[in-house]
Amino acid sequence: MPKVFVVYLSTSGNTKAMAEAIAQGVSSRNVDVDVMNFHEAKIKDVAAADAIAIGSSTFHYKMLPPLEKFINDLGKAGVKGKTGAAFGSYGWSGEAPVIIADKMREMGIKVIDPVLRIQYQPTDKDLEECKRLGKDIANKVKG
Numbered sequence: 001m002p003k004v005f006v007v008y009l010s011t012s013g014n015t016k017a018m019a020e021a022i023a024q025g026v027s028s029r030n031v032d033v034d035v036m037n038f039h040e041a042k043i044k045d046v047a048a049a050d051a052i053a054i055g056s057s058t059f060h061y062k063m064l065p066p067l068e069k070f071i072n073d074l075g076k077a078g079v080k081g082k083t084g085a086a087f088g089s090y091g092w093s094g095e096a097p098v099i100i101a102d103k104m105r106e107m108g109i110k111v112i113d114p115v116l117r118i119q120y121q122p123t124d125k126d127l128e129e130c131k132r133l134g135k136d137i138a139n140k141v142k143g
């Protein structure tokens with residue numbers, strides 16, 4: 001059975017809300033999904049999933065260093081050929097999800113479009129877009 005892992009960094013809950021909506025979209029397609037803060041996630045569990053979605057809000061025009069380290073460690077665990085997605089809430093520039101998508105591609109992950117960026121707190125319409133992305137991820141891993 002295919003498995004999707006959604007991990008995120010979120011300081012005030014905005015990217016977390018996106019992550020949970022993406023996970024809802026995945027499970028609505030009857031695909032198994034775990035969603036958690038990256039601090040709680042084990043590299044080996046994330047690396048074992050068929051698809052990996054990584055979300056982060058943007059701080060000082062990039063992601064925070066602990067998440068960057070987590071993604072680098074994930075790359076070393078071997079994720080080539082897997083499906084991926086990048087997302088995140090932002091305030092004014094929103095670089096983090098773009099940087100995440102670039103890092104995923106460097107590791108050989110096939111990143112689904114769009115890299116989903118939402119300004120500040122997601123609206124109901126934004127959350128629908130997140131669910132749509134989750135459904136797309138599920139459809140990819142189902143083949």
Ligand SMILES: Cc1cc2nc3c(=O)[nH]c(=O)nc-3n(C[C@H](O)[C@H](O)[C@H](O)COP(=O)(O)O)c2cc1C
Nearest residue numbers: 010011012013014015057058060061091092093094
């Ligand atoms: C100290 C600080 C620095 C920030 N730097 C940026 C930035 O460089 N670019 C940007 O787009 N947003 C920036 N933001 C805004 C956050 O990305 C935004 O508030 C986001 O919605 C937070 O989402 P979260 O609750 O998932 O952490 C910054 C916020 C704080 C508190």
